Amino acid sequence: MENLRKTYGKSDAVSEVSFDVQQGETFVLLGPNGAGKSTTIEILEGLRVRTSGDVRVLGHDPQQLSRDFKSRIGIVQQSAGDLGRLSVRDIVTHFASLYPNPRSIDEVIAAVGLEGKASEPVKKLSGGQAHRVDVALGLIGNPEVLFLDEPTTGFDPEVRRAFWEVIRGLQNEGMTIMLTTHYLDEAEELGHRGGVIVDGKLVALGNIEELGGKESRTPVVTWTENGEEQNHKTTSPAWFIGELSQRLQAEPQNLQIRVPSLETVYLELVNQHRGANHAD
Numbered sequence: 001m002e003n004l005r006k007t008y009g010k011s012d013a014v015s016e017v018s019f020d021v022q023q024g025e026t027f028v029l030l031g032p033n034g035a036g037k038s039t040t041i042e043i044l045e046g047l048r049v050r051t052s053g054d055v056r057v058l059g060h061d062p063q064q065l066s067r068d069f070k071s072r073i074g075i076v077q078q079s080a081g082d083l084g085r086l087s088v089r090d091i092v093t094h095f096a097s098l099y100p101n102p103r104s105i106d107e108v109i110a111a112v113g114l115e116g117k118a119s120e121p122v123k124k125l126s127g128g129q130a131h132r133v134d135v136a137l138g139l140i141g142n143p144e145v146l147f148l149d150e151p152t153t154g155f156d157p158e159v160r161r162a163f164w165e166v167i168r169g170l171q172n173e174g175m176t177i178m179l180t181t182h183y184l185d186e187a188e189e190l191g192h193r194g195g196v197i198v199d200g201k202l203v204a205l206g207n208i209e210e211l212g213g214k215e216s217r218t219p220v221v222t223w224t225e226n227g228e229e230q231n232h233k234t235t236s237p238a239w240f241i242g243e244l245s246q247r248l249q250a251e252p253q254n255l256q257i258r259v260p261s262l263e264t265v266y267l268e269l270v271n272q273h274r275g276a277n278h279a280d
Contacts, residue, residue: 004018026191
C-alpha cells in the first residue's frame with residue numbers, strides 16, 4: 001500500500017499512509033479512536049472507496065471487489081452480526097457453501113471453541129460466543145488473508161485469551177492476518193510487525209518489540225536521592241548504577257530499572273504527534 005488517502009470534504013481521515021504486510025505475518029495497526037484504523041482496514045477489505053493511493057491485496061485492487069478477491073479474504077468486524085434463529089452449524093454450513101474451497105465445518109467450529117454449542121441457535125449464545133461465530137464465518141472460506149478489526153472488544157479476559165489461542169493456531173498454519181486493537185498486550189502477544197496511526201498519519205512502523213525506535217526503548221534507572229525521585233536514561237544501566245553507587249558511597253535507595261513497555265512507547269507516540277498536529 002502506497003500513499004493511501006481518504007478524504008471527507010476538506011478533512012483527511014487517512015493521509016499518505018504506506019506499509020506492506022508480508023505473507024504469513026500478523027500486522028497490527030494501533031491508534032486512538034478516530035485515528036483512521038478502521039478506515040484503513042475497510043479500504044483494504046474493499047468495503048470503502050479510497051480517495052487516492054495505490055492499494056493491492058493478494059495482487060488485487062480491493063476497490064474492484066472481484067469474485068476471486070472476495071473468496072480469498074476473511075473479515076471479522078467489531079461486533080457480532082444478527083444471525084437470527086439458525087444454529088451455529090447451520091450458519092457455518094450455509095457460509096461454507098458460498099466459497100469454492102471452504103475449510104472443514106467441524107474443524108472451524110472446533111477452532112473457535114464452539115463444539116458444545118454447534119446445535120444451539122446463535123441468538124441464545126453469549127456475546128463472546130456469538131462473536132466466535134463471526135470468527136468462524138471469517139475462517140470458513142479458507143482465506144489467505146484474515147482481517148480482524150478490534151475483534152476482542154467487550155470480551156472478558158478468559159474469552160479474550162481463548163481467542164488468542166485461535167489466532168495462534170492460524171499463525172501456525174501460515175495465515176496472513178491484519179489486526180486492529182486497542183489492547184496493547186494483545187498486540188504484543190499476537191503481532192509480528194505493526195504501525196501506529198495518529199490523526200490519519202502513520203507515525204511509527206516496524207517490529208512490535210522495536211516500535212518507536214531504539215531511543216524510546218532505552219532503559220530508565222530510577223532511585224531516590226535526598227528524598228526526591230531521580231531518573232536517568234541509559235543503554236548501560238549496570239555501568240551507570242556502579243557509577244551512581246560510587247558517587248553516593250552507598251547503594252541507591254528504591255533503585256529500579258525500567259524498560260519502557262509497548263504501552264509507554266505507544267502513549268508517547270500518540271501524545272507527541274497529537275501535539276505536533278495541533279500546533280500546525
